[in-house]
Amino acid sequence: MVSSVKITVVETCTVAPPPQSVPPTSLPLTFLDIPWLLFSPTQPLFFYEFPTITTAHFIQNILPNLTKTLSLTLQHFFPFAGNLVTPPPPHSAAPPHLEYTEYDSILLTVAESASAAQFKNLAANHQKTARDFRDLVPALLSGNSGGEGSRQQLLAIQITVFPQAGISMGFTLCHVAADWRTFNNFLKGWSSLCKSGGESSSEYTSLHDRSVIRDPFGLGSTFLNEWWAMKIDRSISTCHKTIIIRSTFVLGPIEMESIKKWILTRSEALFGSTQLLLSPYVLVCAFLWVCWVKAHWLTSEEDCVHYFGFVAGGMTRLRYTVPDNYVGNCVGFGRSSATRYELLGENGILFAAKAIGDTIKKLNVDMLGGAENWMSDWKVLRESELHIMVTGSPKVDLYGLDFGWGRPVKMDDVSIDGTSAVSLCESREVVGGVEIGVALPKFKMDDFTIFFNKGLNHYSTGY
Numbered sequence: 001m002v003s004s005v006k007i008t009v010v011e012t013c014t015v016a017p018p019p020q021s022v023p024p025t026s027l028p029l030t031f032l033d034i035p036w037l038l039f040s041p042t043q044p045l046f047f048y049e050f051p052t053i054t055t056a057h058f059i060q061n062i063l064p065n066l067t068k069t070l071s072l073t074l075q076h077f078f079p080f081a082g083n084l085v086t087p088p089p090p091h092s093a094a095p096p097h098l099e100y101t102e103y104d105s106i107l108l109t110v111a112e113s114a115s116a117a118q119f120k121n122l123a124a125n126h127q128k129t130a131r132d133f134r135d136l137v138p139a140l141l142s143g144n145s146g147g148e149g150s151r152q153q154l155l156a157i158q159i160t161v162f163p164q165a166g167i168s169m170g171f172t173l174c175h176v177a178a179d180w181r182t183f184n185n186f187l188k189g190w191s192s193l194c195k196s197g198g199e200s201s202s203e204y205t206s207l208h209d210r211s212v213i214r215d216p217f218g219l220g221s222t223f224l225n226e227w228w229a230m231k232i233d234r235s236i237s238t239c240h241k242t243i244i245i246r247s248t249f250v251l252g253p254i255e256m257e258s259i260k261k262w263i264l265t266r267s268e269a270l271f272g273s274t275q276l277l278l279s280p281y282v283l284v285c286a287f288l289w290v291c292w293v294k295a296h297w298l299t300s301e302e303d304c305v306h307y308f309g310f311v312a313g314g315m316t317r318l319r320y321t322v323p324d325n326y327v328g329n330c331v332g333f334g335r336s337s338a339t340r341y342e343l344l345g346e347n348g349i350l351f352a353a354k355a356i357g358d359t360i361k362k363l364n365v366d367m368l369g370g371a372e373n374w375m376s377d378w379k380v381l382r383e384s385e386l387h388i389m390v391t392g393s394p395k396v397d398l399y400g401l402d403f404g405w406g407r408p409v410k411m412d413d414v415s416i417d418g419t420s421a422v423s424l425c426e427s428r429e430v431v432g433g434v435e436i437g438v439a440l441p442k443f444k445m446d447d448f449t450i451f452f453n454k455g456l457n458h459y460s461t462g463y
Contacts, residue, residue: 005122005132006114007160010055015067016081016105017074027079027098029176030210031219032314032329035374036176037096037227038382042391043137043414044398045170047123050405055112055161063110066159066403069193074106076206077186077327079177080155081106087149095224098154098177109138109158119165123410127449130244130417130439136160137170137414167405170414179329181313184396195404207326214320219371226375244417245445248410249288249452252433256283258460263350270350277357284434285310285390286352288422291455292388293343295440295448302341307387308356309335309378313395317367332367333374334359335381349459382419389421392437399428413437 029037074081082100113119122132138156154177158170173183189204260278267276289308314330315322322330336359342351362369381387391413398411413423417439427433440448 004129005118005135007111007135008114009109009111011059011063011110013067013108013110014105015070015074015108016102017078018071019102021075022078022100024102025078025082025100025208027100027208027328028210029096029098029220030213030328031215031223031371032213032331033176034096034220034223034227035333035378036174036329038230038375038378039175040415040419041140041172041174043170043172045133045136045168045412045414046398046401046408047119047166047168047410047412048403048405048407049119049123049166049409051164051166053161053165053167054163055110058159058161058167059110062404063159065194065198067108069198070106070108070157070190072193072198073186073190076189076204077178077182079208079327080173080186083151083153084174084176085149085151096176099151107138107141107153107156109156111135111158111160113160113162116162116165119162119168122168123166125248125250125410125435127245127247127445130246130414133246133412133414134417136168138172140172140174166409169403175329178327179311179331180393180396181315181330182327184398185325185327187398187401191401191403195402205325207323208328209326210328212322212326213328213330217368217372219368222372223375230375230379242441244439245442246412246417246437246439247445247449248412249436249438249449250427250430250433251284251287251436252427252430253280255456255460256280258456259283259287259349262459263353266347266350267354270347271354274354276354277361278353279357279360280432280434281394282353282357282360284394284424284436285356286349287455288390288436288438288452289352289356289388290343290348291448291451292422293340293348294451295444296385302339304340304386305337306340306343307335307337307377307381308352309333309381309387309389310356311391311393312360312363312367313393314367317363332363332371333378334363335377349455385420387420389419390424391416391419391421392424394424394426394434396425398425411435 078100079098082104085099086096087094138158140153140156142152154174156172160168312332312334314332336355338351338355381389399407416423423437425435427435
């Protein structure tokens with residue numbers, strides 16, 4: 001389907017760390033980086049209202065400061081300007097690694113939308129065609145590395161001007177380079193520098209030493225061998241022949257409290273004295289899992305198992321300290337399960353909450369317990385619509401990013417269109433709330449919306 005958002009590229013430029021500020025560097029992948037080789041890049045997209053903006057004003061007065069401060073920020077996050085280097089299979093002596101050279105840089109694209117009226121539509125929560133968002137995020141360039149293996153950019157940026165309305169800032173990030181914690185630190189550093197007019201924050205230091213991530217069980221080698229096998233025999237397709245619709249749903253503290261009370265009034269009858277973990281994250285995930293399963297009538301088998309996959313921060317879960325300024329991945333993976341019969345019944349949200357809460361409890365005690373199964377577990381999640389994954393985190397303050405023209409009015413993750421994932425971030429308008437980004441075919445989106453709204457009404461009146 002052709003996008004209704006028409007854009008024209010008006011300028012491209014490359015941005016690198018300041019000359020001679022970073023030496024050529026090769027960084028190995030830790031066992032916490034390697035699982036991300038399975039995943040397509042993430043594509044966060046931010047919308048900023050800017051009623052007086054014109055393309056000429058942006059290029060002449062704003063772009064120079066953006067590129068200058070981006071360059072300064074890349075001193076501390078130089079892997080983003082580099083490449084993922086993948087030697088040829090099957091068992092190369094040189095495993096995939098991150099590489100930065102003095103010739104590397106980030107591609108920054110400036111585009112202009114032909115319709116300012118589209119801005120408010122795209123930045124709203126209601127249903128929109130997913131295709132309209134894809135031209136607002138850049139592609140990552142890739143190519144051969146000296147005739148053998150491949151090189152792929154790790155980060156690209158696109159800024160689209162909607163004259164007299166606003167701008168969007170789209171990113172495409174290969175997650176093997178960094179988790180959301182690291183990427184958020186990068187965005188905060190860049191936006192802070194940009195807003196201050198480029199005043200250098202020389203006191204900030206970053207840590208790129210991969211040895212801080214310990215691998216006592218040799219998981220890195222295990223994961224690489226599994227990844228090579230999956231890479232050689234890759235049969236998973238993310239191509240959509242149907243039209244995908246995007247929509248954003250919001251759960252606030254009031255709705256979460258209603259769901260929590262509903263669960264608590266019934267949990268003892270089902271689970272006895274077992275104490276359930278009912279954090280806001282668990283409540284949101286349990287609710288959307290039930291709505292998702294109800295909207296996906298793929299099987300009538302009641303004993304069919306559905307999986308719920310998510311990412312768990314590792315900074316506080318590993319049994320040793322990882323410095324806050326570490327640039328890389330420090331997350332674990334969780335996979336909860338429940339049968340279709342459990343999730344579709346009257347007490348579906350109780351089973352969902354218990355399953356997710358129990359998984360988090362296990363991760364809190366031993367994040368690496370069962371880690372040898374991460375690759376195979378997540379391969380199963382990606383291969384069937386029976387299962388769901390969530391990306392992002394409500395704990396990351398993405399709506400606080402101010403480059404000098406105010407906070408974003410909307411944030412989306414464009415990449416969920418092709419991954420059967422749901423995105424989570426903190427709500428901009430509702431304090432303590434969570435925004436849930438969903439991308440589904442039209443008929444499934446309509447069903448999901450019905451179950452979402454009916455569920456909220458049911459839990460608010462049913463205890």
